Amino acid sequence: MKSTWFAPLFLLLLTANAFAQGNLDPLPNVLLIVTDDMGYGDMSSQGAQGFSTPNLDKLAGQGTRFTSFYVAQPVCTASRAAFLSGCYPNRVSLQGALNHTSKNGIHPDEYLLPEMFKDLGYATAGMGKWHLGTVMEFWPTRNGFDEWFGTPYSNDNTKYHPVLADEMPPFPLYEGETVVELDPDQSQFTKRITEKAISFIERNKDRPFFLYLPQIMPHVPIFASEQFKGKTEHGLYGDVIEELDWSVGELMRTLDRLKLTDNTIVIFFSDNGPWPSYGEHAGDAGPFREGKLTTFEGGVRVPCIMRWPGHIPANRVCDEPIMSIDLLPTLTKIVGGQMPTKKIDGLDISEVLTTKDGKTPHEAYFFFGGTGLQAVRSGKWKLHFPHPYITVAGEPGKGGKPSNWGKNPAQSITQSGIEGIASRHGGRVEHIELSLFDLESDPGETKNLASQYPEVVERLSKLADPIRQDLGDSLTGVEGTGVREAGWAK
Known part of the structure; x- marks a missing residue:
């Protein structure tokens, strides 16, 4: 069972009583931004050439840049299954990547990160690529999200696939559980996702929220809007990264404008490393070997920034190894939520996030x-x-x-x-x-x-x-x- 009605109700009553007595600070908002196939070396602060990421660099200056942050598997579905469930993807049997023909997905009994937040009274929304099941029983709105805007699987499972284009059905874009467009203009994805996210923040500025943005770019095929296309010396890939950086800036400015910055945990990372076979349309793994689909560092060590003013130290670089499976137990502890009843693999890494010399509780990853x-x-x-x-x-x-x-x-x-x-x-x-x-x-x-x-x-x-x-x-x-x-x- 995902949860019983009693447990979340008890938590809500307990939290409300504590707030009423002035015993708790306001619950922090959580903004989780996950890019798709972005390389470790695709930020200016980590050596990017031919394009710049000023908003990510600013975010890093206001928080901590984690230089040994790992995802659990170097491929889309498995990576998402891991950080949303707190498990190695093999535990929940979601290795590899689902596609438009897949009939499997995240099991309804797994207790996911958005469900923990929803049970605690948070407003929850996701915008971007889901990739944990195309069948409606595995859909985001059945897994803790109040709102969803995005696609069910990767954007190469479309008429743009380099090998299988003729076999691909029209690419669906969903609002909630309804298909609102087929084969949408992919150059508008980053912009539209950003606009939807800003609207959600504005509508929920007076209550705690969990906002998950699994961006569709820069997974191939890559597209940039007219505002960014042709802007960088690095070509289209650089344009795409600068637009993603713009998106981060727009979101941070929205938090500033609504005076939510100090009470919002911002987490940014990539779902896995770059896809080297795609050359000029792929990212840069920096000093690391190989990329996506491999367990060399280039495939599993990804760019990561976290900011929470007053809690996560500013202008810090931390090289302590941590992994995306640790986000669920860590955030659950921070907000006082309910842990999954089934075994998970992640551990609380709040000491690493908030203290200068914090060490991972894992002996190994x-x-x-x-x-x-x-x-x-x-x-x-x-x-x-x-x-x-x-x-x-x-x-x-x-x-x-x-x-x-x-x-x-x-x-x-x-x-x-x-x-x-x-x-x-x-x-x-x-x-x-x-x-x-x-x-x-x-x-x-x-x-x-x-x-x-x-x-x-x-x-x-x-x-x-x-x-x-x-x-x-x-x-x-x-x-x-x-x-x-x-x-x-x-």
Whole structure:
């Protein structure tokens, strides 16, 4: 069960009584902005070239830039399932990415972040890409959101798909549970999402709100509005990032205008790293190796900024490892909400957020590629278990087409698994052996130190054993005992 009627009612009565007696500060608003496929190096403060992100830089100056912030899996659906449920996506059986044919989604019994806020009396809204189920029983409005404006899956599952365009149905845009447009103008997505978000903030300025903005850009195909198109030296990708930066600025100015800044927690990050195969239409992973669809740092370490004046230190850079699965338990503790009754994997990281020397409560973080346990990080060390991965095939793509486009007319579009993904998106499959990297001295994961530090390899391998038994590992043939079913359409 998601929750009983008694628990949220009790919380509401308790909170109302505390407010009446003056025992509590006002509940903070939460604004969660998640871009799609933005690279670690796509902010000026992290080395962007050819375009600028002044609003993100200002936000970072007013809060903390987290330089070792991880998502739980380097692909869209899995990443979203993780931070909204507080679980590794393998626990809730949502690895990979759903598409327009998918009949599964987030299970109705999972207790998600928006449901926690809604049960506490918050106004809740989401605008952008959902990607946790196209069937209505898995829809945002069935999972804690009062309002929803956006799309059910990625914007390449459309007539713009580089390989499967002829097989794609019209792309639906929803308001609530109603399709309001088919194949909308994608160049207007960022602007429209921003306008809807501002309207929601204005309408709920006198009550606590949770606003979730999973932006559709810069996932390919990329589009910028006329106001931003052709504006940067970096081409269309730079234009798209500057428009997303503009959106952040508009939202921050709205909070300022309504005097909500001091009481609003703002969290900004990307759902995974950039998609290197798309070349000039993809982002920059900065100093890190590879990108989306891999568990190298370029795929799972993403840009992240958090601001909460008076609580999260301003003008700070924090390199302590934290992960998106920790957001649910942390925010739940901050607002005094109800924790899920089912097991989750995230832990409270409020000490890392609010204190200079706060340390993660996790001994290790684990990285799955699909159903395979591929890597573990503990402290400065990251151990990759032997596994296949996708890398760029030949020259990076151009003009919205993936790398090696058109050079292999026999290219399969029906092949499944990692080989099929590589084929459809211009990549090739390579393999990594058991490899240990010191991320402090070698953030690019280039020097395998496994033979030099066998004791570290042994320690990290032992840390992985329990999670392998719990969540399974297709690389070693282990079936997890703690895996829960996804939802399936009735």
